[in-house]
Amino acid sequence: MRRQFNLRLPSGCLELGKKTLIMGILNVTPDSFFDGGYYDKIDLAFKRGMQLEDEGADFIDIGGESTRPTRTQVLSVEEETKRVVPVIECLAKRLTIPISVDTYKSVVARQAINAGAEIINDISGLNFDSRMAELVFRSGVAIVLMHSRGRPEKLHDLTPLKYPLKSVIHRLGQSVKKALQAGIHRDQLIIDPGLGFGKETRDNLILLKKLHLMKYFHLPYLIGPSRKSFIGQVLELPVKERLLGTLASIAVSVTKEVHVVRVHDVKETKQVVKLCDAIFNVKG
Numbered sequence: 001m002r003r004q005f006n007l008r009l010p011s012g013c014l015e016l017g018k019k020t021l022i023m024g025i026l027n028v029t030p031d032s033f034f035d036g037g038y039y040d041k042i043d044l045a046f047k048r049g050m051q052l053e054d055e056g057a058d059f060i061d062i063g064g065e066s067t068r069p070t071r072t073q074v075l076s077v078e079e080e081t082k083r084v085v086p087v088i089e090c091l092a093k094r095l096t097i098p099i100s101v102d103t104y105k106s107v108v109a110r111q112a113i114n115a116g117a118e119i120i121n122d123i124s125g126l127n128f129d130s131r132m133a134e135l136v137f138r139s140g141v142a143i144v145l146m147h148s149r150g151r152p153e154k155l156h157d158l159t160p161l162k163y164p165l166k167s168v169i170h171r172l173g174q175s176v177k178k179a180l181q182a183g184i185h186r187d188q189l190i191i192d193p194g195l196g197f198g199k200e201t202r203d204n205l206i207l208l209k210k211l212h213l214m215k216y217f218h219l220p221y222l223i224g225p226s227r228k229s230f231i232g233q234v235l236e237l238p239v240k241e242r243l244l245g246t247l248a249s250i251a252v253s254v255t256k257e258v259h260v261v262r263v264h265d266v267k268e269t270k271q272v273v274k275l276c277d278a279i280f281n282v283k284g
Contacts, residue, residue: 002257002280005220008187009098009118010140016190016220016259020273023100023262024057025226028083029066045087046094053097056270060095061121061262062087062112063102067152067197074151077107084108085115092116100144106131113139123148123197125175126182133182144190144222145175149198164203165210168193176217190260192222196229204230208249211256224262225249247272254280 004017028045049060064083065075080103088099092115100119101112106129109120118141125145126133136143147168149158161167172191179189191214195204204225214221225231231245232238243265250261250269254276263269 002259003215003218005259006187007142007190007220008140008185009142011098011118013187014098019277020254020258021058021260022056022266022269022273023059023061023222023224023260024052024055024266025262025264026052026060026062026087027066028062028064028087040083042086042090046090049087049091050094052266053095055267057097057266059098059100059119059260060091061100061102061119062091062117063121064108065103067123077105080105080108081111085111088112088115088117104128104132106135110135110139113141118142119144122146123152123194125172126178127175133179133184136179136188137183140188142188142190143179143184144192145172145179146192147171147175147194147197152197158198160200161203164199164206165213168207169213169216172217176219186219190220190222191217192224192262195223195225199230201230201233204228205234208252208256211253211258215257220259222260222262223249223253223258225253226263226265243268251276 002017006013007016026045026049028040030040052060062084064080084101092099098118099116100121101109101117102121103109104122104124109132120136120141121144122132123146125147193207193214195207211223226246227239227242231242235245247268250272253261254273261269
């Protein structure tokens, strides 16, 4: 049985565990690996955010900087803020679900929080910006601590992981410790093993297979397989044709007691998690 948690947000508590929750991805970037350029105008992003809620998203995760493996430079704080803050301001007035901001920069996160974001999705697990932990502590927002082997633009020259699960658990443990030492409460935390981000196909498959071991942390956990390269490598398909592979990964994750799935395709994911939850929770 999946363990239940109450995630503390500035607006109140959000129940995690009764059902699999869906974090809908809204990239307001010109260059994200799947949907880059689709929603990089405020009106298009607003319409897409409302659509994601209508399709069944439980959160909206708004990102202004691509973390695709092929990127070569870091986006400036000014440009990232200019992309995400107006969209958050518009959606915060209309959405009835929490908004997350996908950033590892505390300056961007602070502006996003002021605009209405209640969750920070930090791909670095508090490792890229020394001021992020204090911001979370002082603002009272929740934070997703993700595992990455390094900055996205520097992931190409890494040696393969000998023990991927052990490495991920160790590094996530360091992130959790850093959060707690900064005064952040456990009920503000979600962990994410970080599919991709310097991991090889085999590593990602092992993390999905052993995802239930994230229970070791006694924290809610999130998974984000959506259309990623490991799916394409296994199925030999381009990014536009990876929906079914994504849904298969989601179904496996539900059986591994995941709390939140982060996806581009909310409508299709909603059907999958609803049925998987029904099977997983049926008595008899």
